[in-house]
Amino acid sequence: MVAIVERSQLEPKRLPLITNYPSFRKWNKAALDEKLQDDPMCIYVHIPFCTQRCSFCYYKTVDLKERPEVDGYVDSLCKEIEMGVDRFDIGNRPIHAVYFGGGTPSLLKEHHFVKIIETLRNKFKHFESRNQLSVEAEPLTVSKSKMETLAKLGVTRLSMGVQSFNDKIIKLSGRGHDEKQAYRAIDIAQKAGNGQWTINIDLLSGLAGETPETWAESLECALNTGVESITVYKMEAFANTEVYKLGVREETIELPDDEQEIEFMRYAMERFERANYIPWSFFTYTKNGSDESKYISSIWRGMDFYGFGVSAFGSLGDGLLQNTSDLEKYNEIVNQGELPLARGYRFNGLDLIVREVLMGMKLLTLDLKGFKKRHGFKLQTLCGSTLKELADEGFITISEQEVALTSKGILFGDFVGQTLANAIEKAYR
Ligand SMILES: C[S@@+](CC[C@H](N)C(=O)[O-])C[C@H]1O[C@@H](n2cnc3c(N)ncnc32)[C@H](O)[C@@H]1O
Numbered sequence: 342m343v344a345i346v347e348r349s350q351l352e353p354k355r356l357p358l359i360t361n362y363p364s365f366r367k368w369n370k371a372a373l374d375e376k377l378q379d380d381p382m383c384i385y386v387h388i389p390f391c392t393q394r395c396s397f398c399y400y401k402t403v404d405l406k407e408r409p410e411v412d413g414y415v416d417s418l419c420k421e422i423e424m425g426v427d428r429f430d431i432g433n434r435p436i437h438a439v440y441f442g443g444g445t446p447s448l449l450k451e452h453h454f455v456k457i458i459e460t461l462r463n464k465f466k467h468f469e470s471r472n473q474l475s476v477e478a479e480p481l482t483v484s485k486s487k488m489e490t491l492a493k494l495g496v497t498r499l500s501m502g503v504q505s506f507n508d509k510i511i512k513l514s515g516r517g518h519d520e521k522q523a524y525r526a527i528d529i530a531q532k533a534g535n536g537q538w539t540i541n542i543d544l545l546s547g548l549a550g551e552t553p554e555t556w557a558e559s560l561e562c563a564l565n566t567g568v569e570s571i572t573v574y575k576m577e578a579f580a581n582t583e584v585y586k587l588g589v590r591e592e593t594i595e596l597p598d599d600e601q602e603i604e605f606m607r608y609a610m611e612r613f614e615r616a617n618y619i620p621w622s623f624f625t626y627t628k629n630g631s632d633e634s635k636y637i638s639s640i641w642r643g644m645d646f647y648g649f650g651v652s653a654f655g656s657l658g659d660g661l662l663q664n665t666s667d668l669e670k671y672n673e674i675v676n677q678g679e680l681p682l683a684r685g686y687r688f689n690g691l692d693l694i695v696r697e698v699l700m701g702m703k704l705l706t707l708d709l710k711g712f713k714k715r716h717g718f719k720l721q722t723l724c725g726s727t728l729k730e731l732a733d734e735g736f737i738t739i740s741e742q743e744v745a746l747t748s749k750g751i752l753f754g755d756f757v758g759q760t761l762a763n764a765i766e767k768a769y770r
């Protein structure tokens with residue numbers, strides 16, 4: 342290794358030629374073995390269709406009422422999988438987790454699932470040894486036969502959008518199901534899964550019409566189903582939603598304010614804790630810590646993943662890549678035998694550190710020793726005073742080993758991660 346000495350201490354003289362860094366003394370067999378192994382990765386499959394357009398939803402989705410070509414899309418998706426695996430030479434990599442997201446993947450017909458999973462199985466040599474296969478679902482698209490097919494195909498986690506168990510609030514949000522149908526779908530899924538899969542349900546806090554009473558009732562209903570996992574997202578009124586138009590621009594519907602929303606979240610945290618639902622991220626709570634989305638936690642920890650489907654994105658090595666978001670273009674490009682990639686991003690050193698801290702804090706703890714090992718210096722050298730301030734204000738605790746969100750830190754979501762990210766970026770400037 343080259344010793345760092347002050348410029349003033351350097352006697353100008355001709356040194357032996359430096360051929361590499363660090364010096365050979367530091368190289369070892371364990372590092373070679375690690376390098377020779379293929380890194381595990383995750384797979385994401387995007388299904389952009391929905392049976393409705395929910396008033397709060399910010400995703401770019403296609404309503405089935407517009408009669409999109411679902412069969413054609415599934416064909417394109419399978420072609421893209423075949424081309425993408427070859428182009429990026431990822432067919433031999435160990436597969437950690439697979440995630441079907443949307444939109445609403447559960448509206449696909451059984452033969453669609455069979456075809457996509459067969460294609461994945463054929464192209465990824467280690468598809469069978471994955472740890473988890475997740476599918477997002479919506480209550481009205483759940484049937485006994487479809488759930489049985491998914492179970493047979495090896496699905497191990499089902500994530501169902503419910504949002505609320507109060508009929509009035511569900512209706513206001515433009516969803517097609519009611520409370521009874523949500524229960525029914527969960528019951529069908531629980532029976533068909535027969536212990537093979539865990540079920541997560543999504544709730545939204547801050548929906549139009551929500552009161553402390555309706556919120557408390559919804560949480561009880563969710564807990565009564567006995568599902569392994571409950572996710573509570575803060576409803577964000579994005580500019581492309583009906584909720585934004587009516588609630589923010591025209592003010593014809595009333596949305597809970599920020600303070601009320603925080604109270605909903607605080608109540609949920611306390612209630613979940615009493616029911617022994619333990620958080621693994623700041624919005625997902627699992628029964629006795631029994632379930633975690635291995636896909637989400639791994640990609641937040643920086644594992645590679647490839648996204649197949651319209652608008653899907655992935656992260657491979659030192660960069661991000663994303664497909665076109667235009668459905669027609671997607672089909673057209675794939676059918677011409679090309680990958681539908683539209684844009685990418687190449688990380689620099691700072692990006693990698695910021696990503697690690699920002700996304701890592703979503704998982705409640707950040708491994709300080711791991712950080713030092715990866716980067717060669719302590720996180721504290723970049724944002725020591727901000728860490729101390731956050732600890733003094735009760736958002737985090739800091740030990741030799743890790744930074745951990747407190748209950749207050751969990752309640753404020755991305756606040757800690759974003760504050761640390763800002764401090765790190767400032768330190769680099
Ligand atoms: C892609 S959807 C999958 C579930 C399925 N499409 C459904 O709605 O039943 C994933 C989740 O995103 C969440 N979501 C949608 N719009 C949101 C918003 N404006 N703010 C926060 N979360 C939102 C909902 O909780 C939804 O269940």
Ligand code: SF4
Pocket residue numbers: 390391392393394395398399400402443444445479502
């Ligand atoms: S919340 Fe789910 S069902 Fe509703 S529009 Fe968004 S993705 Fe589709």
